[in-house]
Amino acid sequence: MGGCGLTNLKDIARHLGLSPATVSRALNGFPEVGAKTRARVLEASRKLNYAPNITARRLATGKAGTVGMVFRSARNLLLDPHFVDFLAGLSLVLSDRQLDLMIHVAPPGQQLAHYKRFMASGSVDGMILSAPEIDDKRIQTLLEADFPFAVHGRSHDDAPYAFYDIDNDSAFSAAFGLLHDLGHRRIAFLNGPEDLAFARQRLSAFNRECKARQIHVPDRFISHDEMREDIGYEQAASMLHGDLNLRPTAFICSSTLLALGVMRATIEAGLEPGGDISIIAHDDVLPHFRSEHFAIPLTVTRAPIRDAGTRLAQMISDLVAGADPKAMQYTQKTDLIVRASTGAVPRRGDKPW
Amino acid sequence: MGGCGLTNLKDIARHLGLSPATVSRALNGFPEVGAKTRARVLEASRKLNYAPNITARRLATGKAGTVGMVFRSARNLLLDPHFVDFLAGLSLVLSDRQLDLMIHVAPPGQQLAHYKRFMASGSVDGMILSAPEIDDKRIQTLLEADFPFAVHGRSHDDAPYAFYDIDNDSAFSAAFGLLHDLGHRRIAFLNGPEDLAFARQRLSAFNRECKARQIHVPDRFISHDEMREDIGYEQAASMLHGDLNLRPTAFICSSTLLALGVMRATIEAGLEPGGDISIIAHDDVLPHFRSEHFAIPLTVTRAPIRDAGTRLAQMISDLVAGADPKAMQYTQKTDLIVRASTGAVPRRGDKPW
DNA sequence: TTCAATACTCAAAGCGCTTTGAGAATACAT
DNA sequence: ATGTATTCTCAAAGCGCTTTGAGTATTGAA
Known part of the structure; x- marks a missing residue:
């Protein structure tokens, strides 16, 4: 018997004195088989622990399932x-x-x-x-x-x-709008890999908002890479490194993992997420690891x-x-959920910039 | 032809004036087919964009692949x-x-x-x-x-x-040993679901160490549940809630996700991970989210x-x-990697306990 | 030239199932 | 009793591939 299952359709047919065709029909619920015949077949197939050979069925039906x-x-x-x-x-x-x-x-x-x-x-x-x-x-x-x-x-x-x-477009518009309303003008954008369509969608929403609000964002405020914590950290750390007046005051991230890295870099730079630096991310909702449970709960656009x-x-x-x-x-x-990681842009004088 | 691929083996055979058997043999590298015949077959199969029907092959060979x-x-x-x-x-x-x-x-x-x-x-x-x-x-x-x-x-x-x-046994022995050497005696254990074998292995290593070192760990210091951040938080928060002298000074976690929750609870309780509270976890190495990048780098036993x-x-x-x-x-x-989340048990008087 | 060995190719029988077209059995009406 | 409709069941033909056993060229030696 091939390599597979123990009983096959023919076994049942033989065992019951029926033809394979009838058994097949009985099993698959075709109408033209008698009630008590069907019952016998069902009974036998259960007792003999029958399971149809998927491969054979596929070949016969032409469907892979x-x-x-x-x-x-x-x-x-x-x-x-x-x-x-x-x-x-x-x-x-x-x-x-x-x-x-x-x-x-x-x-x-x-x-x-x-x-x-x-x-x-x-x-x-x-x-x-x-x-x-x-x-x-x-x-x-x-x-x-x-x-x-x-x-x-x-x-x-x-x-x-x-x-x-x-709706990447409206999500990232909303994120941008929120930051802008809070007074942020130097906004960085940590995006996903450049060749991916969603990254493009998000980037063009970002660019459109910039243009509409007459904000110039330098190239170095925009990055495209894998969406990992360490990448978020690296990017944010380098952006946060320069002249006080040229650093971003806010980050938009394409993933909560990136945002997490941004937080680490922020804290390491002696700055306060949600105070000195606002952070917002798109959240796909990773149930094992929720953005509302970050040390500083993260403001997000959300779609599970x-x-x-x-x-x-x-x-x-x-x-x-x-x-x-x-x-x-x-x-x-998407939903926009405002938490502690975003806040009004700090006024000069309050903080060292 | 059926529902599937465009060309089938028979097509090629017909096209070349060969029998299906020969074509099959040529394609599958059997020795008994002539060199130039094989070349012709290969050529044709490439040109006709032939791909064998997996289902049929499976049925014939009895292997699912x-x-x-x-x-x-x-x-x-x-x-x-x-x-x-x-x-x-x-x-x-x-x-x-x-x-x-x-x-x-x-x-x-x-x-x-x-x-x-x-x-x-x-x-x-x-x-x-x-x-x-x-x-x-x-x-x-x-x-x-x-x-x-x-x-x-x-x-x-x-x-x-x-x-x-x-080697769960040696991993959790080592974790326990490290904490014990640092002076910890009130050690909590946040484990995975109770019915899973690895959780059992880890628990018995934990218990054995306790016994060997004559340490009594109250039941409420041990929990079994899904290994999620929020569970880690809840458990740690409740353990950290009671009488100062009865709280754990250290946590062993079955997963870095749990440890992360423990950190959050620790900080929220006004305590310092690595100072007041030591935390060690087993790390399966999630590349997108590494334990060495936690706000306080995490001491772990590690096996990718x-x-x-x-x-x-x-x-x-x-x-x-x-x-x-x-x-x-x-x-x-497993490797034992000591980072900042573990430290000597704080002496009374230094801290509010 | 003849025979045995070697190289190649083929027809046909499955693999276990579905499905078609037809036949046997039963029922119903006339 | 006969004819027709209705149930039910079956034999057989695939699905596209692999594989066996046999057959036909081709080659080399005798």
Whole structure:
């Protein structure tokens, strides 16, 4: 008996004196099988501990019953911790809908190859794509092949595919607005990797606000990199290093992890977060590690990343069932939550600047 | 052709005037096919953009080419953030060895069901099991079915299966020893969920040290719960609340996340981590968030969890290839890294106690 | 030239399931 | 009793690949 399961459909059929076809139908709830026959089959399959061979079923039906996902890892194979909660949401809904999840992890350069392999091998019948880039070749490929997929984020406005995105534009406008209202004019922006679409969206919101309020932000106040604590620290430390009058009085961060590093640098520079330096970040809500519990509770724009997971799972499950991608586009508004890490810009004289 | 890939093996065969068998052999590097025939086949398969249908291959070979993993989520479907880095290591090696990874997420109560489904359906040919419990039914089931698996951790000493574990016993002995040498006698222990094997291992190391050094630790100094920042905070806050002479002077934590909460509670109680209160934790090394970068750098016992991922990936890949499980058991020693969060127990009079 | 060995290729039988098209059995009406 | 509708069940044909056992060229030696 192959390598796999103990009993197979034919065993049951033989055992019951039925044909495989009937057993299959009984098991899969087809109407044309008699009530008591079905009962016998069900009974036997339970007793013999039968489980259909997934692989065989797949081959026969042409459906993989699986969705694939390729995570983007940094060069050093770091995975974004945000994805834990994303995955929790995703997996929950997927298993509800009888779909399996197959995942790969690949550095940015190898992503496309993994996608192609997934598509061509028929091992998945839909994909979830995360961290889209500006002109994302993976998306193009998927689109051309007419392969079902849903994107976490979007590569540009009016994207012709299914996606779940947060409203980065309004979130970062709001963050900027808050700081501006508090009197801040020297505002730094610690963003995510430059090639990612969300970073671009956030940057253009930031730039637009600057322009609208006639604020000039020097290049060195803007950085693009992995969103890690140590990067936040390094960037903030170097920005906080120069002439008193040229240092930023506020930081906008693309992630709470960056903000945490900014706090460390701030304190190390003898400054007070929320007093001397205001800090605001976008919060994907990492449940194990909440921004309201930071030593100085963090002001944030917030949108739980788990929602993205559940939503995208629903989307992809509908998509593989044949739904129209363009009807499935969702942009989530964020909340602005003001806590202790932001405050009025300190007046000169109060503090050493 | 079916639902899947564009070209199939038969297409190539027809196109080249060969039989499917020859093409298959040529592609899979069998020796009995001629050099120029092979070249032609390779050429054609490249040009026609051929990718073998994984499902069909699986059915034919009886191998799934996939390993499965079921993550344990808390009741509220929280996933352990440690698992991100574990997964990075795992996935790296797995894709190296041409294995796919299929994952499920399930709450503790539904784990067994997911394992059984994985095993019976033939969708994976090996499993990786994490967070083993004391008498783990999943392990029993796997063992009885003689299904290949490797465990991250182990349910008890002399386990008859492949595992990668860290040396919890010596790690927590060392932690205790350090604190004891610094003069601490009122030592609290914030551990992970009680039903998990590693928590048990750590607890018994803790208890043994207590006994050996004739220290009595009241029950309220020991807690078992999810390893989250807020739990660490709550527990520490309540322990730090009572009579001055009855409060712990030191905390041992099963995770850096717990330690972080302990720090917050300590500071909020007007005490100084590393001065009034010593804190030590086990550190799985979360690369995005390092314990050496805490406001007060954290003393830790350390073992990178990514190593567990890579190691287990190797194990499971060898296991599905038929290796002997009992030859694959690995216990990793931990490092003790002393930083600023631990110090000599404060003498009475120096401080308000 | 003939025979044995070697090199290559093929037809066909699965892997375990689904699904189609048709047949047997039962029921109902006439 | 006959014919028709209705249930129920079955045999057989795939799904796309691997693999076995056999067959046909090709080569070298006798």
